[in-house]
Amino acid sequence: MGEEVKLFRTWSSPFALRIVWALKIKGIEYETVFEDLSNKSPLLLQYNPVHKKVPILVHNGRPIAESLVILEYIDETWKQGPLLPKDPYERAMARFWAKFGDDKVLTSIWSVFIKQGKEQEEALVATMENLKFLEEEMKGKKFFGGERIGYVDLALGCLANLISIFEEIVGLKIVDEEKLPLFYSWMQNFAEAPIIRDNWPPRDKMIVKFQALLDAAIASSSSS
Amino acid sequence: MAEEVKLFGSWASPYTSRVKVVLKLKGIEYENVEEDLSNKSPLLLKYNPIHKKVPVFLHHGKPIAESLIIIEYIDETWKHNPILPIDPYDRAMARFWAKFIDEKIQPAVWKTLLAGENEREAAIEEAHQLLKTLERELNGKKFFGGESLGFLDVAGNVVVWLEVSQEALGMNLLDKEKFPILHEWCQRVLDDDAFKQVMPPKEKLLAFTRARFEAFLGPK
Numbered sequence: 001m002g003e004e005v006k007l008f009r010t011w012s013s014p015f016a017l018r019i020v021w022a023l024k025i026k027g028i029e030y031e032t033v034f035e036d037l038s039n040k041s042p043l044l045l046q047y048n049p050v051h052k053k054v055p056i057l058v059h060n061g062r063p064i065a066e067s068l069v070i071l072e073y074i075d076e077t078w079k080q081g082p083l084l085p086k087d088p089y090e091r092a093m094a095r096f097w098a099k100f101g102d103d104k105v106l107t108s109i110w111s112v113f114i115k116q117g118k119e120q121e122e123a124l125v126a127t128m129e130n131l132k133f134l135e136e137e138m139k140g141k142k143f144f145g146g147e148r149i150g151y152v153d154l155a156l157g158c159l160a161n162l163i164s165i166f167e168e169i170v171g172l173k174i175v176d177e178e179k180l181p182l183f184y185s186w187m188q189n190f191a192e193a194p195i196i197r198d199n200w201p202p203r204d205k206m207i208v209k210f211q212a213l214l215d216a217a218i219a220s221s222s223s224s
Numbered sequence: 225m226a227e228e229v230k231l232f233g234s235w236a237s238p239y240t241s242r243v244k245v246v247l248k249l250k251g252i253e254y255e256n257v258e259e260d261l262s263n264k265s266p267l268l269l270k271y272n273p274i275h276k277k278v279p280v281f282l283h284h285g286k287p288i289a290e291s292l293i294i295i296e297y298i299d300e301t302w303k304h305n306p307i308l309p310i311d312p313y314d315r316a317m318a319r320f321w322a323k324f325i326d327e328k329i330q331p332a333v334w335k336t337l338l339a340g341e342n343e344r345e346a347a348i349e350e351a352h353q354l355l356k357t358l359e360r361e362l363n364g365k366k367f368f369g370g371e372s373l374g375f376l377d378v379a380g381n382v383v384v385w386l387e388v389s390q391e392a393l394g395m396n397l398l399d400k401e402k403f404p405i406l407h408e409w410c411q412r413v414l415d416d417d418a419f420k421q422v423m424p425p426k427e428k429l430l431a432f433t434r435a436r437f438e439a440f441l442g443p444k
Contacts, residue, residue: 050324050357062313069319076312088300092288099290100274133274 005030008044008056010037012201012209014158015067016055021154022074024195026081068098071151083151097137097144098155105130109159112174113166113210114217124172131180138182142189153190160187160196165206169214229254230282232268234261235424236432238385239291240279242378246295248418249373250305292322292379299375308375321361321368322379329354330382336397337437351397358383359406366412373416377409381419384410388426392433 007023007030009016023030035044035054047056047063056063057070059077064070075083084091108130111123134156137144144152163174164187177184190196231247231254233240247254259268259278271280271287280287281294283301288294299307309315332351339347358380362368368376387398387410400407413419 059313064313064316064320066320066323069316069323072319073312073316076315088297089283089286089288091300092293092297095293095296096288096290099293104274 003029004058004060006033006058007031008033008035008047008058009054010035012206013054014162017158017199017201018067018154019055019057019070019074020199021149021157021196022071022083024199025083025149026074026078028074028078068102068155071154075151083145083154085145085150094144094151097134097152100130100133101152101156105134105156105159109163109166109174112172113170114214116218116221120172124174127174128179131175131183135180135183138186143186149190149193149196153186157190157196160191161200161203161206163187165203165210169207169211228282228284230257231255232257232259232265232271232280232282233278234259236429237261237278238382239277241385241422241424242291242381243279243281243294243298244422245373245378245381245418246298246307248422249307250298250302252298252302292326295375295378307369307378309369318368318375321358321376324354325358325376325379325382329358333386333397336395337393348397352402355383355398355403355406359403362405362409367409373413373419377413380409381413384413384419385429388414388423389429389433392430393437 005023005028007016007019009020009032011034033041033043035041037054040052044054044056045052047058048054048065051065053065055067055070056065057073058064059073064073071083084094105127108123108126112120112127115123143149144156166172167174175184175187191200229247229252231240231243233243233256235258244256257265257267259265261278264276268278268280269276271282272289275289277289279291279294280289281297282288283297288297295307308318329351332347332354336344336347336351361376367373368380383398383406387407390397398406398410414423
């Protein structure tokens with residue numbers, strides 16, 4: 001039985017990485033289509049006309065966009081290696097934390113990276129508050145999913161790589177091992193886990209990319 | 225066996241209303257705890273320490289926040305009268321469009337309210353484009369969920385509330401000439417039994433909306 005699974009992604013998109021991890025954890029065969037976002041393919045625009053972004057999962061010709069929506073679809077379609085817990089309350093908590101990650105955690109960490117001066121200071125304070133909630137959630141667990149990597153780990157997972165890249169570029173400590181010991185350990189455990197460790201985008205390329213983004217942001221804010 | 229089901233909410237919150245509609249559609253008995261959002265109860269802050277918002281759903285003493293997450297929990301716990309579609313692809317589409325409503329349409333509507341003179345036209349145009357995109361998804365159906373209210377219709381209640389309350393803001397963002405299909409869908413939703421029982425009275429909503437946005441709208 002052939003199933004056609006395609007993933008439209010870029011080499012660096014952290015949201016697309018969520019899908020790569022999910023597909024590999026479940027052992028699903030798929031074809032990768034790399035996109036250049038400065039020159040989006042007609043197929044990308046056809047499959048995601050609303051947002052024109054990656055990742056897009058196309059399963060038997062039917063496209064799905066938005067990484068967390070895609071993760072749930074994958075989990076409901078391929079039942080091996082479940083990402084979400086079975087219990088409805090645990091599932092609700094997993095969805096809550098993933099949304100918190102996207103809405104608050106990733107945004108505050110991005111602000112720490114891209115902003116300067118007072119805005120950066122405020123973003124650091126917000127980040128600390130947000131990460132403290134995650135620290136609390138990690139008590140007694142190796143991963144957010146428990147013994148195994150789950151939905152929340154995949155949702156937050158890009159941080160296990162991005163935070164150290166941002167810290168290197170801006171020369172600021174975002175996650176202090178002493179202040180956030182459990183979150184810090186989670187970042188190590190996740191980054192080095194099988195499958196995850198084999199699929200990080202090349203670090204040197206990431207440093208170049210994000211340095212360029214920061215330079216552009218500084219240039220545009222000082223010229224206004 | 226009595227199940228402890230409580231909903232912390234506000235009558236003026238469309239997000240609270242989403243959960244109430246689903247509880248009504250499934251015939252689930254619950255205790256309604258009305259919060260004064262200018263004076264949040266210690267219980268609310270205990271149950272939702274991160275966001276400190278309504279709605280918060282409590283089942284067997286365990287709290288859940290975020291309206292769409294609550295609805296998915298309710299759907300998975302009380303399996304009769306399913307709110308989400310059965311097919312995984314249809315479920316993905318429902319979740320995608322609900323996200324679109326909350327993350328694109330809602331902020332765009334706010335932007336038109338808060339925009340200064342110079343930015344208002346552009347903000348309105350953007351909101352119109354987004355509403356048009358949503359309207360196309362109805363695609364000849366009675367409701368987004370098909371023959372009856374589904375997850376996306378419930379999530380779309382913010383659009384219905386906009387239609388009802390926009391006159392209090394001196395706006396006609398959801399112009400029925402521009403959006404005839406969306407307008408008809410709003411009427412069908414407002415006419416639905418469960419929705420009707422949960423929707424606050426129009427005059428009350430208009431008065432609240434007017435008062436709330438007085439600060440932003442300034443003297444007229």
